[in-house]
Amino acid sequence: MKQNRGFPPAPVLFPGDEPFWEATRLGILQAKHCNACDTLHYYPRMHCPFCGSRELSWRRLSGRGTIYSYSIVERSPRPTAPVIIETEEGLRLNSVILDADVNSLNIGDPVTLHFVPTHDGQHVPVFTTPRAEAARTYSQAARAELEAQALRSERVFRRAVVIGAGNMGVGIAMAVLAGGLSVHLIDQSEASLAVAMERVRESYGRDVERGRLAPVERDARLARLTSGQDMAEIATADVVIEAVWEDLALKQQLFAQIDRHAAPEALLATNTSTLDINLIAAATQRPHSVVGLHFFNPANVMRLIEVVRTSSTSIETLDAARNLASSIGKVAIVVGVCDGFAGNRMMIARERQAARLLLEGALPDQIDRVLRKLGLPMGTFELQDMAGGIELTFRARQRAGEKDWLIEQLHARGRTGQRAGRGYYRYEPGKRRPLVDPEVTALIEEASRVEGIERRVISDEEVHDRLILLMINEGAKLLAEGIVERASDIDLIWQLGYGWPDWKGGPMYYADMLELQSVVTKLTALRARHGDLFRPAELLVQLAEASERISNVRTSR
Structure with a gap:
C-alpha cells in the first residue's frame, strides 16, 4: 500500500x-x-x-x-x-x-x-486534533522501541541469495539491493530468471525517469545483482531467503538443500505467509538458524517485515534478522507461528466477516465506505480487486475442495479485479476508481438465495462493529497467546502493512479510544446474535473490568 x-x-x-x-x-x-x-x-x-x-x-x-x-x-x-x-x-x-x-x-x-x-x-x-497528536506520539514511541531492538546484533550482511524468481522474489531482491547488499537470484527456470532480471531493469528504469533513483545508483544496484540455477551459490551467502510457491513439501525439500550448502553462520529465512515455519525449520539440522521474514507485497515498497520466530529460533538469529531488516530500511516486528501470523490472522477474520455481511444484506461499496471512513486507505473489496483476491480465493477454495458460490460465479465471468477491468467493482479503461456494478449486486443477491439467507438492511454501525471489533478481539487473542510481545506491535503492523492511519494509533489503540467496556458489551451482544465467533477474549474482559488499557499490554515470552 x-x-x-x-x-x-x-x-x-x-x-x-x-x-x-x-x-x-x-x-x-x-x-x-x-x-x-x-x-x-x-x-x-x-x-x-x-x-x-x-x-x-x-x-x-x-x-x-x-x-x-x-x-x-x-x-x-x-x-x-x-x-x-x-x-x-x-x-x-x-x-x-x-x-x-x-x-x-x-x-x-x-x-x-x-x-x-x-x-x-x-x-x-x-x-x-489533540487526539490525533496523542495517537501519533504513541506510534512514535513504539517505533523508537523497535529501532532500539534492531541494534542488538552487530552481524554484518554483505551477500544475500533469494530463491524464487516470482513476484515476491523479485520484490525481495530489489529491497535487499536497496540496502547495499549483493544479491544472487536462484530459480530452476532459466525463462523465469530472464523475466525477473528484465523486470528489475524496467523497474529501475521507471524510477530513474521519475527522478526517484539516480542513474549511478541504478547502475550500482544492477551490478550487484546476479542470477543462476546453481544452489552452490548459497555457500557464500550471509542470508538465504526462500520465496517459492506456498507448498510445504516443496519448502521442506528446499530447506534440506539449503542446509547442505549454506555456511554455518548463515541466516536461513522463509517468506511464507501461511505455512507452519516449525515444520520448515525441522527439515534442517540447524532449526535455531531458521526464521520467517514475511515481507509485505510489494516487498521493495512496503516497510514492514514480520520476523517469525519458531519454537527453535535462537535469540541471536532473531536479533540478526532484526538487524538485517533495519539495514535494508525495513521495520521488523517479531511474531510467533500461527495461521496468518499477526497481521494476516486479523485480516482473514475481517475478510471472512465481510463476506458474511454481503450474504446478509450489505454490499461492497457500503462495507468499503465504512472502512474508508475509519481512515483506512481502501476498503476490503477495493483491496481484493487491487490484489487479485477473487482469483486467489478461487484457487485456495479449489485446493481445499471447498465451495463458494459467489466467488465461483465472479471467477467464471472473468471478474478477477482491476487488471481485468472488473471484480467486485467495474473499472473504466485506465482508471482505478471503483464503480458500483449492477451485475455484482445481482450476483450477491442470488448468492443469498442460494445460501438460504434472507437479506436485510444492515447499518454502517453494524458493519463497523462486526469488522473492527472482531479484529480487536483477534488482536487480544494474539496477545494472550504470546504471538506478539506488545499491543503496540499489532498497531504498527497495521500501520505499516495495511495502511491504518497513525492518527488512530492502530486497532488496539483504537479499542482504548472506544473504551474496552463498550467493546466487550458490543461483542457480547454480537455473540448473542451471531455466535461464538464474537465471544469476547478473556484478556479484553479482564482489562475492561480493571479499567486498564490494552494498548499498554506487554507479554512475556
Whole structure:
C-alpha cells in the first residue's frame, strides 16, 4: 500500500514572506501585527488590511485554537477538512485539518498546529486534533522501541541469495539491493530468471525517469545483482531467503538443500505467509538458524517485515534478522507461528466477516465506505480487486475442495479485479476508481438465495462493529497467546502493512479510544446474535473490568 506523500512545492508568493516560511521550518506559525491599529492579520500583504498602515511586525502564534467552521472533502487520498480556525489570539484564519478523524469533528473542537512537508522541503502549516497528536506520539514511541531492538546484533550482511524468481522474489531482491547488499537470484527456470532480471531493469528504469533513483545508483544496484540455477551459490551467502510457491513439501525439500550448502553462520529465512515455519525449520539440522521474514507485497515498497520466530529460533538469529531488516530500511516486528501470523490472522477474520455481511444484506461499496471512513486507505473489496483476491480465493477454495458460490460465479465471468477491468467493482479503461456494478449486486443477491439467507438492511454501525471489533478481539487473542510481545506491535503492523492511519494509533489503540467496556458489551451482544465467533477474549474482559488499557499490554515470552 502507498505512503502519504508531501504537498506540492510551496514557493514564496509575496514579497516579505521569507520570515514566515523560515519560521515554519522551526515549527512556528506567525501572523502580522499592525503597530498602528494593534490588530493581527494572516494576509500576505505589505500593508494592514484594516487601516492600510505599513508599520507591521511578525508575531508568533500559540498554534492552538478552535474550529469556527468546517467542511469535509470526500474521497480525498488523506482525511481532509477545510476549516476556519479561531486562534487563541482571536485571529480567524483559513486552513485545513489533515491526518485526523475529520468525520468526528464538531464546531468548537480544539485543534493544534501541525506541519506537513512539501516536495521541495518546505513545511506547510495546517491543523490537527489533540487526539490525533496523542495517537501519533504513541506510534512514535513504539517505533523508537523497535529501532532500539534492531541494534542488538552487530552481524554484518554483505551477500544475500533469494530463491524464487516470482513476484515476491523479485520484490525481495530489489529491497535487499536497496540496502547495499549483493544479491544472487536462484530459480530452476532459466525463462523465469530472464523475466525477473528484465523486470528489475524496467523497474529501475521507471524510477530513474521519475527522478526517484539516480542513474549511478541504478547502475550500482544492477551490478550487484546476479542470477543462476546453481544452489552452490548459497555457500557464500550471509542470508538465504526462500520465496517459492506456498507448498510445504516443496519448502521442506528446499530447506534440506539449503542446509547442505549454506555456511554455518548463515541466516536461513522463509517468506511464507501461511505455512507452519516449525515444520520448515525441522527439515534442517540447524532449526535455531531458521526464521520467517514475511515481507509485505510489494516487498521493495512496503516497510514492514514480520520476523517469525519458531519454537527453535535462537535469540541471536532473531536479533540478526532484526538487524538485517533495519539495514535494508525495513521495520521488523517479531511474531510467533500461527495461521496468518499477526497481521494476516486479523485480516482473514475481517475478510471472512465481510463476506458474511454481503450474504446478509450489505454490499461492497457500503462495507468499503465504512472502512474508508475509519481512515483506512481502501476498503476490503477495493483491496481484493487491487490484489487479485477473487482469483486467489478461487484457487485456495479449489485446493481445499471447498465451495463458494459467489466467488465461483465472479471467477467464471472473468471478474478477477482491476487488471481485468472488473471484480467486485467495474473499472473504466485506465482508471482505478471503483464503480458500483449492477451485475455484482445481482450476483450477491442470488448468492443469498442460494445460501438460504434472507437479506436485510444492515447499518454502517453494524458493519463497523462486526469488522473492527472482531479484529480487536483477534488482536487480544494474539496477545494472550504470546504471538506478539506488545499491543503496540499489532498497531504498527497495521500501520505499516495495511495502511491504518497513525492518527488512530492502530486497532488496539483504537479499542482504548472506544473504551474496552463498550467493546466487550458490543461483542457480547454480537455473540448473542451471531455466535461464538464474537465471544469476547478473556484478556479484553479482564482489562475492561480493571479499567486498564490494552494498548499498554506487554507479554512475556
